[in-house]
Amino acid sequence: MKSANKTFAKTGTTIFEVTSRLAAEHGSINLGQGFPDDNGPEDIRQKAAEYLEDRPNQYPPMLGVPELRQAVAAHDKKFYGIDLNWENSVLVTAGATEALASCLFGLIEEGDEVIVIEPLYDSYLPIIRRAGGIPKLVRLLPPDWSLPKEELAAAFSDKTKLIILNSPMNPCGKVFTADELLFIAELIVKHDAYAVCDEVYEHLIFDDRKHIPLITMPGMNNRCLRIGSAGKIFSLTGWKIGFIVADPSLLQPVAKAHQFITFTIVPNLQRAVAYGLGKPDSFFANVASDMQAKRDLLSGLLSDIGFSVLPCGGTYFVTADFSKLGFEGIDTEFCKTVTIEAGVTAIPVSAFYEGDSPRNFVRFAFCKNPSILQEAAARLANYFR
Numbered sequence: 001m002k003s004a005n006k007t008f009a010k011t012g013t014t015i016f017e018v019t020s021r022l023a024a025e026h027g028s029i030n031l032g033q034g035f036p037d038d039n040g041p042e043d044i045r046q047k048a049a050e051y052l053e054d055r056p057n058q059y060p061p062m063l064g065v066p067e068l069r070q071a072v073a074a075h076d077k078k079f080y081g082i083d084l085n086w087e088n089s090v091l092v093t094a095g096a097t098e099a100l101a102s103c104l105f106g107l108i109e110e111g112d113e114v115i116v117i118e119p120l121y122d123s124y125l126p127i128i129r130r131a132g133g134i135p136k137l138v139r140l141l142p143p144d145w146s147l148p149k150e151e152l153a154a155a156f157s158d159k160t161k162l163i164i165l166n167s168p169m170n171p172c173g174k175v176f177t178a179d180e181l182l183f184i185a186e187l188i189v190k191h192d193a194y195a196v197c198d199e200v201y202e203h204l205i206f207d208d209r210k211h212i213p214l215i216t217m218p219g220m221n222n223r224c225l226r227i228g229s230a231g232k233i234f235s236l237t238g239w240k241i242g243f244i245v246a247d248p249s250l251l252q253p254v255a256k257a258h259q260f261i262t263f264t265i266v267p268n269l270q271r272a273v274a275y276g277l278g279k280p281d282s283f284f285a286n287v288a289s290d291m292q293a294k295r296d297l298l299s300g301l302l303s304d305i306g307f308s309v310l311p312c313g314g315t316y317f318v319t320a321d322f323s324k325l326g327f328e329g330i331d332t333e334f335c336k337t338v339t340i341e342a343g344v345t346a347i348p349v350s351a352f353y354e355g356d357s358p359r360n361f362v363r364f365a366f367c368k369n370p371s372i373l374q375e376a377a378a379r380l381a382n383y384f385r
């Protein structure tokens, strides 16, 4: 038998699926994979149900239904002051995952260098490689996850096609500062490169900070593709509705990839997301404040048990150092043992690095009901007592 494509054949099943399966097998509380445990806003789900009945169900336009492209443009204008033409600067995708794949397949040529910042979301590297790109890894490390500016500058070269920037950043909860974004923007201009901006946690940002899209920095409006995810904004992760906002010169090649990956996306869900994006500002503020309260709850409970919990400026996740708990072993062993024996599941942070990495940190998702977070902490406290 001839072999399958080696990039994917070599890749294991994603850590999120692996840990979720293990959690289900052992009936543990799954704070691994990042999905909320409520069912998403009722009015948005109601709209989706209505639109399934009373709007067309045949192929929508390839770029997305006009209602959603208009809503994305209005959202980006309202929150970030971005001026864009909805007709040629917005593309609706099957979640941010497809948005990332379409951007990378649409832009990368064989031999292009692509800068990625570890710890990183696990879809980036296989897709970069399958598209013919050469990843250049720059590392952020706990506990402060600070950006090593000299290393980043050294990673750029004339061969750099693009950088992937994830802010707020999964798994570490880092929110890039305006100063860091400015520094990155200058490197992009200097090396005539682009940025694929994974901003799926744009509304999950805490402590009164405001999300700053890289595309709003000087010189960036025709060099950035800004990716969002309705799954994260509305706690509807299973819907897989994402979007890309970019200058038409950049969006066009990406749309060419999209047309052969998914072509178009479920129409009633697109329309329901358009309705959701039109909700008042207070809705988006509440999304952040509810999640911040959950962050504080879980961080406090984990600290009481003896974890060293790192600060988290955004996302669904806190990172915690378990080395003071007396567990003998590395993060992957910790996660497996704790799933099976304590009944709580987390994700090893080493899964977000290629090669050697710190082995004493795990990621917990706090996008759950407070009672679930309390029960998980009680189980951990009991186990480590």
Ligand code: PMP
Residues within 6 Å of the ligand: 034, 094, 095, 096, 097, 098, 121, 166, 170, 198, 200, 228, 229, 230, 231, 232, 237, 240, 241, 242
């Ligand atoms: N990027 C990051 C950083 C993520 O955490 C996720 C989801 N966990 C995605 C992309 C994918 O988003 P979606 O579910 O919209 O495909």
